[in-house]
Amino acid sequence: MKQDVVDARISPAGHLAVLSKTEVNKLLDTSQGGLYRLLHNCSLAVLNCGNYMDDGKELLERYKSFEIRVLQEERGIKLEVKGAPATAFVDGHMIKGIKEHLFAVLRDIIYVSDEINDNPKFDLQSSDGVTNSVFHILRNANILKAGKLPQLVVCWGGHSISREEYDYSKVVGYQMGLRGLDICTGCGPGAMKGPMKGATIGHAKQRIGTGHYIGITEPGIIAAEAPNPIVNDLVIMPDIEKRLEAFVRAGHGIVVFPGGVGTAEEILYLLGILLHPDNKDIPFPLIFTGPAGSEEYYKQINRFIGDTLGLAAQQRYKIIIDDPARVARDMKEGMQRVREFRQQREDAYYFNWALQISPEFQQPFNPTHKNMAALQLHKDQESHHLAANLRRVFSGIVSGNVKDDGIRAIEQHGHFEIKGDAEIMGPVDELLSAFVKQQRMKLPGKTYKPCYRIVK
Numbered sequence: 001m002k003q004d005v006v007d008a009r010i011s012p013a014g015h016l017a018v019l020s021k022t023e024v025n026k027l028l029d030t031s032q033g034g035l036y037r038l039l040h041n042c043s044l045a046v047l048n049c050g051n052y053m054d055d056g057k058e059l060l061e062r063y064k065s066f067e068i069r070v071l072q073e074e075r076g077i078k079l080e081v082k083g084a085p086a087t088a089f090v091d092g093h094m095i096k097g098i099k100e101h102l103f104a105v106l107r108d109i110i111y112v113s114d115e116i117n118d119n120p121k122f123d124l125q126s127s128d129g130v131t132n133s134v135f136h137i138l139r140n141a142n143i144l145k146a147g148k149l150p151q152l153v154v155c156w157g158g159h160s161i162s163r164e165e166y167d168y169s170k171v172v173g174y175q176m177g178l179r180g181l182d183i184c185t186g187c188g189p190g191a192m193k194g195p196m197k198g199a200t201i202g203h204a205k206q207r208i209g210t211g212h213y214i215g216i217t218e219p220g221i222i223a224a225e226a227p228n229p230i231v232n233d234l235v236i237m238p239d240i241e242k243r244l245e246a247f248v249r250a251g252h253g254i255v256v257f258p259g260g261v262g263t264a265e266e267i268l269y270l271l272g273i274l275l276h277p278d279n280k281d282i283p284f285p286l287i288f289t290g291p292a293g294s295e296e297y298y299k300q301i302n303r304f305i306g307d308t309l310g311l312a313a314q315q316r317y318k319i320i321i322d323d324p325a326r327v328a329r330d331m332k333e334g335m336q337r338v339r340e341f342r343q344q345r346e347d348a349y350y351f352n353w354a355l356q357i358s359p360e361f362q363q364p365f366n367p368t369h370k371n372m373a374a375l376q377l378h379k380d381q382e383s384h385h386l387a388a389n390l391r392r393v394f395s396g397i398v399s400g401n402v403k404d405d406g407i408r409a410i411e412q413h414g415h416f417e418i419k420g421d422a423e424i425m426g427p428v429d430e431l432l433s434a435f436v437k438q439q440r441m442k443l444p445g446k447t448y449k450p451c452y453r454i455v456k
Contacts, residue, residue, distance in 0.1 A: 004086035005065065010079045010094055012103050019070065019077050023110055027070045038219055039109055042236060043068050045222040046101045047081070047088040049229060059223045060404060079106070097229045104141070108236040111140050116238070130362040134245045135351055141235045143214060143250060144350040150252035150338045152212070153331055154184045156266045157191020157257030158440055159225050168291040168324070169194030169257045175328035177202020177211070184251055187215020187234060188225025191257035196230040218243040224402035239364045240395060244269045249352045252338045253285035253331050258294045260440035261401065264431065265394035269361060271309060272387030274316045278356035283341050285334025286317040289327045300434055307427040308390060309383045360388040367396030367406060369413050377420025393418055393428065400451030401441060410451045419455040429454045
């Protein structure tokens with residue numbers, strides 16, 4: 001099918017106005033190890049905003065003619081795009097929010113390449129080094145606000161939820177906006193857009209003109225979760241592990257809406273951190289919520305967590321069904337506990353330095369067929385270690401479902417094989433089967449083809 005496309009030249013809008021010749025050459029390097037492919041794929045995803053598509057491979061194939069170039073001029077730089085999705089433009093001019101996101105992509109790619117990777121100041125093999133890199137990327141993007149009290153709620157959930165669930169997420173966002181809370185999400189559609197959309201109305205009614213709507217993504221997932229237009233601060237983290245750490249370091253509490261494997265990965269990541277003995281006394285409000293029709297979904301999630309990680313994990317969250325105002329009130333109260341705790345310790349409000357995050361949650365997991373088959377899925381280990389391995393199961397399935405590299409690996413080598421003890425694999429199989437049945441793996445209307453096989 002022929003796509004409507006546009007060619008254009010764009011000047012910077014609030015981001016990165018000048019680049020060195022070395023940086024420009026890096027971005028124009030089309031070799032396998034160059035930055036061009038990263039810039040190309042992330043930029044195309046940003047420009048595809050509003051054209052709901054959860055398949056990175058499909059997006060690249062649909063816009064095969066798309067090109068992007070950095071032009072070095074005397075007064076600064078410009079971006080030249082060819083074959084860009086026409087929906088990013090109005091009457092021949094690029095939408096301002098999309099333009100800002102495009103230059104945010106450029107800013108973060110350049111910063112990570114120049115200042116983080118291969119920089120001896122950042123030991124990315126150590127836990128402190130990874131955390132330090134996350135801090136610097138967020139600070140460079142101007143996300144960390146030193147003068148603000150704890151008020152940033154991270155919202156997780158699926159990008160292909162039902163209309164009822166989406167509308168509910170908007171009402172929760174509205175109630176949080178009325179209480180002056182800001183929103184941070186994975187920046188895509190569905191449960192990532194709904195709370196932001198609701199919060200904008202709540203902020204407007206309270207005459208809050210400084211509402212913060214942060215979107216945090218990473219190159220592998222951005223095509224499936226293109227930044228929605230409400231996001232006013234976009235950050236591209238280098239990988240999923242640093243993206244998840246950015247959420248829990250910058251956020252002051254988390255609300256989880258219904259979702260699929262990506263949401264399960266996020267839940268397991270956070271619970272694995274909160275189950276670490278060093279974190280048992282750190283307040284971190286965590287609420288699972290959805291409309292009345294989602295009650296069975298949360299019973300299933302709660303049962304899965306109890307069967308695999310036990311009662312201690314279940315005690316770290318609340319489940320609130322069909323009560324948006326209560327979600328907002330409880331989150332606001334939780335923020336006060338966070339504030340008091342950090343005051344007592346003289347900790348920063350803008351970055352959660354106190355959380356202990358083990359290297360197994362920080363080192364990038366490459367979901368190859370070999371690595372997926374080798375995961376340690378048994379109960380003969382501490383619960384936070386099991387959570388880390390379970391998180392990798394769902395991370396691999398996300399890759400096989402929607403990431404370009406993962407989809408191609410499945411096409412070439414067949415299903416991932418996921419092996420483990422029956423007492424772990426039984427609940428995993430049950431949860432994944434429910435996700436397939438409820439169409440939580442892909443956008444509704446598509447027949448889901450599993451990228452995995454459970455081996456008990």
